[in-house]
Amino acid sequence: MQVDQDKCVACSNCVPVCPMGAIRIDPTLNRATVNEDECVECFTCYRGMSKEHLNPTLVRTIRGFLKLLRIRFDPEPDVCPTDALTEQTLTWPRMVRRAFSDPLVPHESTGVAGRGTEEVKTNDVTDRVKEGEVGLTIEFGRPGVGVRFRDIQTMSMALAPLPVKFEEKNPVFSLMSDPATGAIRADILNEKVLSAILELQTTPEHVPRLLQVVEQVAGGLNTIVAIGVATRCDAQGENLLEPLLEREGYAGYRAKTNLGLGRRPAAATA
Amino acid sequence: MTNTLHRFGAPETLQDDYIVFALAARGVNEEGAPAKLQEFLRLALKHNPVNVGNGAKGGVYRASQNLNPLAHWRRTDPLDFKAIVDGIDSCTSVAAVFDTLANCEAFLAELKQADLGVSVNVSALADKAHTCCKTAGIARHSVGYSLGFHGDLNLLPDRHVLELSTMCGHGMVSHNFARKMMDWVKEGRRDPKQAATYMARFCTCGVFNPTRAARILGES
Numbered sequence: 001m002q003v004d005q006d007k008c009v010a011c012s013n014c015v016p017v018c019p020m021g022a023i024r025i026d027p028t029l030n031r032a033t034v035n036e037d038e039c040v041e042c043f044t045c046y047r048g049m050s051k052e053h054l055n056p057t058l059v060r061t062i063r064g065f066l067k068l069l070r071i072r073f074d075p076e077p078d079v080c081p082t083d084a085l086t087e088q089t090l091t092w093p094r095m096v097r098r099a100f101s102d103p104l105v106p107h108e109s110t111g112v113a114g115r116g117t118e119e120v121k122t123n124d125v126t127d128r129v130k131e132g133e134v135g136l137t138i139e140f141g142r143p144g145v146g147v148r149f150r151d152i153q154t155m156s157m158a159l160a161p162l163p164v165k166f167e168e169k170n171p172v173f174s175l176m177s178d179p180a181t182g183a184i185r186a187d188i189l190n191e192k193v194l195s196a197i198l199e200l201q202t203t204p205e206h207v208p209r210l211l212q213v214v215e216q217v218a219g220g221l222n223t224i225v226a227i228g229v230a231t232r233c234d235a236q237g238e239n240l241l242e243p244l245l246e247r248e249g250y251a252g253y254r255a256k257t258n259l260g261l262g263r264r265p266a267a268a269t270a
Numbered sequence: 271m272t273n274t275l276h277r278f279g280a281p282e283t284l285q286d287d288y289i290v291f292a293l294a295a296r297g298v299n300e301e302g303a304p305a306k307l308q309e310f311l312r313l314a315l316k317h318n319p320v321n322v323g324n325g326a327k328g329g330v331y332r333a334s335q336n337l338n339p340l341a342h343w344r345r346t347d348p349l350d351f352k353a354i355v356d357g358i359d360s361c362t363s364v365a366a367v368f369d370t371l372a373n374c375e376a377f378l379a380e381l382k383q384a385d386l387g388v389s390v391n392v393s394a395l396a397d398k399a400h401t402c403c404k405t406a407g408i409a410r411h412s413v414g415y416s417l418g419f420h421g422d423l424n425l426l427p428d429r430h431v432l433e434l435s436t437m438c439g440h441g442m443v444s445h446n447f448a449r450k451m452m453d454w455v456k457e458g459r460r461d462p463k464q465a466a467t468y469m470a471r472f473c474t475c476g477v478f479n480p481t482r483a484a485r486i487l488g489e490s
Contacts, residue, residue, distance in 0.1 A: 015446075016444060016446035016447045016449070016450045017444055017446075017447050017472070018444060018446070019441045019442065019443075019444040019445075021444075021446060042441065042442070044441075044442045044444070044472060047333065047474070048333055048442060048471060048472040048474075049333055050333040050334040050335070050337040050341075050471075051333070051334070051335055051336065051337060052336075052337045052338075052339055053336065054339065074342075074459060075342050076337075076341060076342050076345060076468075077447075077450065077451075077454070077468055078333065078468045078471055078472070079337060079341075079342075081339075101441075103273070103325070103440040103442070103474050103475060104325075104326065104327075104328070104474055106326075118293075118295060118296070119414060120412040120413075120414050121291075121293060121363075121389060121391050122293060122294070122295035122298070122389045123389075123411060123412040124389050124411045124412065125294075125295045125298050125299050125389060126295045126298060129412060135414070137414070139276070141441075142276065142436075142439060142441060143276070143278070143419070143426070143432065143435055143436045143439070143441060143445075144427075144435055144441050144444055144445045145425045145426070194440070194441045195440075195441060211417070214420070215420050218420040218421035219420070219421060219422070221421050221422065222422060222425075223421055223422065223425070224419050224420070224421045224422065224423070224425055224426065225419070225420045225421040226275075226276045226416070226418070226419050226420075227416075227417040227418070227420060228275055228276070228414050228415065228416055228417065229414065229415050229417060230412060230413060230414035230415070231412065231413060232411070232412050233409065233410045233411060233412060233413060235409060236409055237400070237403060237404075237408070237409035237410035237411075238410075239410075239413060241413070241415070242396075242413075242415070245415060245417070250415075250417050250418075251418070252396065252415030252416065252417055253281050253395055253396055253397070254275065254276075254277060254281075254284065254393075254394070254395060254396065254415070254416045255275070255393075255394075255395075255396035255399060255413050255414060255415045255416065256274065256275045256391050256392070256393045256413070256414040256416075257391060257392045257393075257394075257396070257399040257400070257403065257410050257412075257413050257414075258389060258390075258391050258410070258411045258412040258413070258414075259378070259381075259382075259389075259390045259391065259392065259403060259408050259410065259411060260408065260409065260410065260411030260412075261381065261382065261385070261386065261387070261388070261389065261390045261408070262294070262295070262299065262387065262388055262389035262390070263299060263387040264298060264299055265298075265299055265301065
């Protein structure tokens with residue numbers, strides 16, 4: 001993302017809006033500037049702020065006059081008055097940032113928008129996490145911290161030797177250069193994204209050990225890791241994971257529940 | 271919609287937060303999905319959702335591309351629910367947010383009758399979602415539990431900010447903006463409902479809960 005220096009009036013509305021804190025007002029230029037290394041191309045500023053298309057010279061003059069009188073204008077906080085935020089053409093590897101940060105951009109590897117994963121959201125038709133299995137989602141960078149792929153690689157390489165299977169229909173998996181070791185292609189390791197999800201499957205008996213490893217590795221990363229665990233329920237809607245989590249001391253009181261209302265088309269089930 | 275799983279807050283702060291979302295699986299049952307997802311939202315609108323959204327195009331709260339400058343004094347952004355329904359033209363995910371258990375339960379009961387054939391998920395407190403299912407006569411198929419945040423927790427802001435910003439799990443509501451809105455409410459520059467609306471406009475999936483946000487802003 002870039003700021004059109006001819007249009008920007010340094011109103012600073014975009015500064016707190018940026019999830020990565022990558023925008024600041026340059027005191028010398030008196031314009032907003034974007035730290036490109038920290039910007040993850042999430043388009044929050046570009047898309048989330050309303051636009052007025054006002055004349056920059058007029059706005060600067062009014063703002064300058066009010067500033068002289070030390071009068072504070074109290075504008076709407078989600079508005080870019082002069083439409084100064086400008087998207088730039090992204091090339092590899094920087095385009096990875098937008099793919100993992102802008103939820104309106106579908107991932108090429110899965111065709112799914114958001115973070116590009118279906119997890120157990122469609123498990124009633126995909127059977128991704130089968131009976132007797134547990135699915136883990138390890139999300140890096142959320143909430144509002146961001147992550148570089150080298151930190152994700154640290155985790156994926158720590159998990160690869162363990163009894164897990166990385167989900168192949170997953171955007172992070174598609175960027176692995178060697179899934180057997182969990183290595184991610186070298187040219188994107190320094191790219192920063194808003195968040196990315198590693199999905200894997202295992203069996204219930206391995207869950208405690210895996211969670212222990214994830215927490216241990218997460219402690220050494222320069223980011224936040226959000227953990228999710230998922231399982232199939234029996235015909236009565238009950239599951240064995242809930243008591244297991246309780247025994248292990250996890251408070252899994254918030255959950256995403258798949259109601260099982262999805263259906264495979266007749267041809268697919270035949 | 272993992273973006274709805276990790277909403278921060280103690281159970282008692284999540285009593286007014288129920289997200290119901292629907293989607294078809296890529297390459298499996300996506301044929302004809304747009305019409306089914308439209309019907310999902312039409313049914314949802316009968317049960318007073320506080321937000322709805324289309325994961326590919328945005329929520330009912332959204333930024334204006336041509337804001338009238340007079341909006342700084344009097345802003346009226348009517349919520350166009352019909353446009354969200356009519357705008358579904360692809361195999362996307364759609365969501366409706368409810369602020370009461372009763373509305374969520376009534377919606378699920380109607381969804382079961384409608385038998386749309388797309389996957390439907392409830393993101394909420396696990397026991398409340400279970401109750402909703404039982405009331406609607408639905409046996410849960412799968413459950414994904416949030417085990418919270420780990421790693422360098424020093425990177426996180428205070429709990430009130432987190433309660434607000436994590437209502438958009440894609441991170442479109444920044445910590446700094448949530449903090450700014452909290453300050454503005456404290457300073458009396460905006461009321462909680464206005465501040466919640468500003469934040470809701472940044473959540474592109476329409477899963478931000480403005481009712482819960484206004485309550486948190488009023489309490490903090």
